[in-house]
Amino acid sequence: MTPLAQSLAFGILVGGLYGLAAVGLSLVFGVTKFLNVAHGELLMLGGYAGFWFFTLWGVDPFLSLPIVVACLVLMGLVLYKLLFSRMVKLSEENKIKNTLLVGFGLSLIFQNLALRLWTADDRGITTSYSGQAFTVLGVRFPMVRVASLGIALVCLLALHLFLHRTYTGKAIRATVQDWEAATLMGIDIHKVYLLSFVLGAALAGVAGALVSVGYSIQPTMGLEWTLIALVVMVLGGLGSIPGTLVGGLILGVTQSLTSYWIGGTYREIVALLLFLVVLVVRPQGLFGSKEG
Amino acid sequence: MSGKRLVVIALVIAGLALLTVLPVLVQSDSIINLAILALLYIALASSWNVLGGYTGQTNLGHAAFFGLGSLTTRLLWLSVGWPLPLSLLAGGVVAVVFALLVGAPAFKLRGVYFAIGTLALAQVLNMTVGNMFPMITSLPAEYLATYQLAPRYYLFLGLALLTVGTAYVLVHSRLGLGMMAVREEEEAAESLGVSAFRHKLLALSVSAFFAGLTGGAFAFYHVGYYPQFPFGPVWTFDSMMMAYIGGTGTIIGPIIGAVFFVVAKELLALNLLELHLTVFGTLFILVVLFLPGGLVEAWGRIRRVLARRARAREVRLASPEQASGHQTVVGL
Amino acid sequence: MRARISIGIVIAIVLSMLAAQCPPPATPTEIPPTKAVEPTKAPEVKPTEVPKATEVPKPPAPEAIDIGASIPLTGKYGALGAMVKPGYEFAVTHINAAGGVYVKAFDKKIPLRLTIYDDESDPTKAVSKLETLYSDKKVVAYLGGAGSDMHAATAAIAEKNKVPYLGIAFALYQIHQKGYKYLFSPFPKSPAQARDVYEILNAEIPEGQRPKKVAIFQEKTDWGIELGGLWKENAPKYGYEVVVYEEYAPRSADFSDIILKAKAAGAEALFAVPSPPDGLAIQKQMAELGWTPKFTLMIRAPENVSWGETLGKTGDYVTIFPGWHNAEKFPGVDKLNAAYQAEFGRPADLLTGPAYACVQILADAITRAGTLDRDAIRDAIAATNMTTVVGPVTFNADGTGKVLNPLIQWQNGKLELVWPKDQASAKLLYPAPPFDKR
Numbered sequence A: 001m002t003p004l005a006q007s008l009a010f011g012i013l014v015g016g017l018y019g020l021a022a023v024g025l026s027l028v029f030g031v032t033k034f035l036n037v038a039h040g041e042l043l044m045l046g047g048y049a050g051f052w053f054f055t056l057w058g059v060d061p062f063l064s065l066p067i068v069v070a071c072l073v074l075m076g077l078v079l080y081k082l083l084f085s086r087m088v089k090l091s092e093e094n095k096i097k098n099t100l101l102v103g104f105g106l107s108l109i110f111q112n113l114a115l116r117l118w119t120a121d122d123r124g125i126t127t128s129y130s131g132q133a134f135t136v137l138g139v140r141f142p143m144v145r146v147a148s149l150g151i152a153l154v155c156l157l158a159l160h161l162f163l164h165r166t167y168t169g170k171a172i173r174a175t176v177q178d179w180e181a182a183t184l185m186g187i188d189i190h191k192v193y194l195l196s197f198v199l200g201a202a203l204a205g206v207a208g209a210l211v212s213v214g215y216s217i218q219p220t221m222g223l224e225w226t227l228i229a230l231v232v233m234v235l236g237g238l239g240s241i242p243g244t245l246v247g248g249l250i251l252g253v254t255q256s257l258t259s260y261w262i263g264g265t266y267r268e269i270v271a272l273l274l275f276l277v278v279l280v281v282r283p284q285g286l287f288g289s290k291e292g
Numbered sequence B: 001m002s003g004k005r006l007v008v009i010a011l012v013i014a015g016l017a018l019l020t021v022l023p024v025l026v027q028s029d030s031i032i033n034l035a036i037l038a039l040l041y042i043a044l045a046s047s048w049n050v051l052g053g054y055t056g057q058t059n060l061g062h063a064a065f066f067g068l069g070s071l072t073t074r075l076l077w078l079s080v081g082w083p084l085p086l087s088l089l090a091g092g093v094v095a096v097v098f099a100l101l102v103g104a105p106a107f108k109l110r111g112v113y114f115a116i117g118t119l120a121l122a123q124v125l126n127m128t129v130g131n132m133f134p135m136i137t138s139l140p141a142e143y144l145a146t147y148q149l150a151p152r153y154y155l156f157l158g159l160a161l162l163t164v165g166t167a168y169v170l171v172h173s174r175l176g177l178g179m180m181a182v183r184e185e186e187e188a189a190e191s192l193g194v195s196a197f198r199h200k201l202l203a204l205s206v207s208a209f210f211a212g213l214t215g216g217a218f219a220f221y222h223v224g225y226y227p228q229f230p231f232g233p234v235w236t237f238d239s240m241m242m243a244y245i246g247g248t249g250t251i252i253g254p255i256i257g258a259v260f261f262v263v264a265k266e267l268l269a270l271n272l273l274e275l276h277l278t279v280f281g282t283l284f285i286l287v288v289l290f291l292p293g294g295l296v297e298a299w300g301r302i303r304r305v306l307a308r309r310a311r312a313r314e315v316r317l318a319s320p321e322q323a324s325g326h327q328t329v330v331g332l
Numbered sequence C: 001m002r003a004r005i006s007i008g009i010v011i012a013i014v015l016s017m018l019a020a021q022c023p024p025p026a027t028p029t030e031i032p033p034t035k036a037v038e039p040t041k042a043p044e045v046k047p048t049e050v051p052k053a054t055e056v057p058k059p060p061a062p063e064a065i066d067i068g069a070s071i072p073l074t075g076k077y078g079a080l081g082a083m084v085k086p087g088y089e090f091a092v093t094h095i096n097a098a099g100g101v102y103v104k105a106f107d108k109k110i111p112l113r114l115t116i117y118d119d120e121s122d123p124t125k126a127v128s129k130l131e132t133l134y135s136d137k138k139v140v141a142y143l144g145g146a147g148s149d150m151h152a153a154t155a156a157i158a159e160k161n162k163v164p165y166l167g168i169a170f171a172l173y174q175i176h177q178k179g180y181k182y183l184f185s186p187f188p189k190s191p192a193q194a195r196d197v198y199e200i201l202n203a204e205i206p207e208g209q210r211p212k213k214v215a216i217f218q219e220k221t222d223w224g225i226e227l228g229g230l231w232k233e234n235a236p237k238y239g240y241e242v243v244v245y246e247e248y249a250p251r252s253a254d255f256s257d258i259i260l261k262a263k264a265a266g267a268e269a270l271f272a273v274p275s276p277p278d279g280l281a282i283q284k285q286m287a288e289l290g291w292t293p294k295f296t297l298m299i300r301a302p303e304n305v306s307w308g309e310t311l312g313k314t315g316d317y318v319t320i321f322p323g324w325h326n327a328e329k330f331p332g333v334d335k336l337n338a339a340y341q342a343e344f345g346r347p348a349d350l351l352t353g354p355a356y357a358c359v360q361i362l363a364d365a366i367t368r369a370g371t372l373d374r375d376a377i378r379d380a381i382a383a384t385n386m387t388t389v390v391g392p393v394t395f396n397a398d399g400t401g402k403v404l405n406p407l408i409q410w411q412n413g414k415l416e417l418v419w420p421k422d423q424a425s426a427k428l429l430y431p432a433p434p435f436d437k438r
Helices: A001-031 A039-057 A065-082 A094-117 A143-165 A167-177 A179-184 A189-214 A221-236 A241-261 A266-282 B001-025 B029-053 B062-080 B085-106 B109-131 B141-145 B149-172 B174-184 B186-191 B196-221 B231-245 B252-271 B276-290 B293-320 B320-324 C002-021 C079-099 C123-137 C149-159 C191-202 C222-238 C256-264 C277-290 C307-315 C333-344 C353-370 C372-382
Strands: A133-136 A139-142 C065-071 C101-103 C108-110 C110-120 C139-143 C213-219 C241-248 C269-274 C296-297 C318-320 C385-388 C391-393 C406-412 C414-419
Touching: A001 A039, A001 A139, A001 A143, A001 A221, A001 A241, A001 B231, A001 C256, A039 A065, A039 A094, A039 A189, A065 A189, A065 B001, A094 A221, A094 B276, A133 A143, A133 A221, A133 B149, A133 C110, A139 C277, A143 A167, A143 A241, A167 A179, A167 A189, A167 B001, A179 A189, A189 A221, A221 A241, A221 A266, A221 B109, A241 A266, A266 C353, A266 C391, B001 B029, B001 B149, B029 B062, B029 B252, B029 B293, B029 C065, B029 C123, B062 B085, B062 B109, B062 B196, B062 B231, B062 C139, B085 B109, B085 B196, B085 B231, B109 B231, B109 B276, B149 B174, B149 B196, B174 B186, B186 B196, B231 B252, B231 B276, B231 B293, B252 B276, B252 B293, B252 C065, B252 C241, B252 C307, B320 C296, C002 C296, C065 C079, C065 C123, C079 C110, C079 C333, C079 C353, C101 C353, C101 C385, C110 C123, C123 C149, C123 C296, C123 C333, C139 C372, C191 C406, C213 C222, C213 C256, C241 C256, C256 C277, C277 C296, C333 C353, C353 C372, C353 C385, C391 C414
Parallel strands: C065 C110, C065 C139, C213 C241, C213 C269, C269 C296, C296 C318
Antiparallel strands: A133 A139, C101 C108, C318 C406, C385 C391, C406 C414
16 A cells, blocks of 8 residues: 555655646746747756755755746746747737747757756755655655645645736736737736746746756756646646646656556556546646637 | 749759759768758658648647658568568558547647647657667668668658648648638638538648658668657657748748758758757747748748839839939939 | 848848858868867978889878767767767877877878767767768768667668777667677677676675665666666576566656565665666655665766766765776876866766777777778777777677776765776775665
């Protein structure tokens, strides 16, 4: 029983991280219809930011999160003003297409620059408490992973509250529903887009910093995490934050249980197959709204 | 305008003639290899464009067809011993069969969901093949000894021509109109009696068949590779990027995009050891930002600007008083 | 206005591409744009000889001997490639500093000219780069990159083009069983790694304390399968038992279940060949799940300096068969270490020595061949019998080398050579203390 429970525990712990990685992309896509496939690279930058703060100045990776957020907010600002703001006026179809292309170019640039600056070596953060775990009912919960899950949940909750309880948040949601009507109601679309984009980048950065503590980072990790974010985003259903969290948890748990029951070489395959089955049964994702 | 058409046709014929004698003209293997890569991508990007550009269904699983074609051909040709043409054809057929199998459930999904769904499906295939065939597949020694580049070049040339030609014929037929109707406004098309599902399935099959054939050619061309390799998502993304950059929804777009992509990347890689990808990415973004309709549109704009200038010049020459409002010397 | 900007940019792009296409002028002082090592031109004193009527004039010597390499400098093997490249470059610099390689056919020393391309850890790109080297630079020999799957693809090209190929940083033995004549690798292969670990354990550890129960985490790639199978096969011969044999796909990220299986089976030793991200994940998760094998052999992941930097104490006690270590006492190692220290701030990395040796072997072979004919060079390489920075090297008929297979261990954040004893810089530390007690 214990190994099964242990697998389950690990699956949940990583699933939360998947959800966090996806929610930034989901927010950006939902609001602006930009499909930024360089999202994984933003995550990678967050990872390196956390790593360097730890390695150079000894800042604990959880304490440096606000600084990482600041860095990614700055990056998001620069990217938006420089590149993505030019695509606001395009039709939805062209928006997706062009941001896909720009994201592709950006991912090449970021990967290559990261490689030049920080070498291809795999890095990670190992703190003094990294190996420690507390045991509940025979199941070991590594402290670092529990903390990561905690942070992910806090971020998701904060985002949810922001979107539903604050005026700006409601403005964002109004833009998602009908941007023309939102404009008519006096909402500045450009500010909403900018805010969403920057928020998405910040969330990616936090996810990246958590990845560097729990796993390892390297310049080429972006694609893998972008794919995870895309799958989780669609699985949970576009525009639903609880959905993204649930999607991430399902993905993580399926991977772990598959590894336990069937074998390590099938973990990704079965998880994706499950994803496909869900999509066929519910084409709009688990919690997504049926769009026309 | 027919004078212009003649010029275009003459250019195309000249270009084809050049391509046909390229291996004889150019003794450098590396240029032939580059040309093969460009032709491969022309075929892949054009086949993607049939479904993605003309029918409006963004298929992120194109690599699955490419991979299935290459796996089938390699196995049949090397392990089972079938003759090459049959193995190639089988590769295309297997890809189509797969496409038909997944087409029905896949087309229940729309937009982003379809895109990510096809991506997930291709990834499933990618990883399964990686598990089933982890060992490298190498040409046996006797094939290595008699390996010649020219036949492979001609295979890819023929394949690219066939793919582009089929796309051209398809797009200019009624079926093509139906596909574009589905792309523009699916419900409206349905209401006019155009079966969206059938057209999408047709586009998917054509797309899959040629991607599968290209995969088969890949299997014939490469000396040693991992069977999983052609299933990788990078093949889909590259083809898609080429089609977008060149201009989706046109026949020549994927061709221009593929050539641009391959040539630019190779030149940069050979000349800038360290930063070639950074420069390529920047170049890419610049093209996207400043040429939003793709390179085809850029060419169209150049032509329009030139035409406008020509017309303006004609107007000035014809009636200088009208054009400038006062007497001017004719001929300026 | 926007149209003009667009047109201007298009024209600029086209022009720059055309300009980039212009072949560099073939002057003797050409600096190849891809970080090739420039031959140092020592002033030649030509003896004023009047050629005798019966003497056949020597053909004009080429200004340099062209050799080429396709190395993964980016992508998943980038970290390995970064260790290989300086090895080649330093060797070429040192050889050229002495004037170059003596070639009897021209009766003079000719400098080596090395062209390196980045293949982005993509076997297909590596193949095309090698083809470019063959058709454009007309290289007389290839130097390999890094990674078993990369070499599996590139070795076939060397065979097809009939160009001698010296490659290291791969242990896949299968490649050598295809009857290739042009492939040479002065680097330990799977059979040596599968045998030596048991022999070392039996030699170093008294009978009662040996980690008899072995867990093998087999990566689902051709090298992983090959070596995993060999480890399993050899175990009973040396008195060991494989209690856990688990497969995983590369980039798995979560190894908790196979670690738990190993823990439950009471495994005392772990053998694995993980890539760096997988290795880091495995080691971290072993610490989190509270399983410390008494002996760990991991090939590949811990070979980089960043292993110690990232893991700290958690990364200690892990052993590796990397093929070489900079504490070895062979001639030339000190010079290599000094050059490496000057450029990178530390003595030579684990793959740098074998890379250096490849160029040493090649230069020696060219001298013995006396010509720049590829087949003659190939035969000369096959007959190699020299001492390089990796020690004495001779080749078997299948192209594998009879070379030293040292065992390295991470101790206190440093890589120490622990076996063979006469080269060792430290003693093998066994058993490994549990992670939480470090």
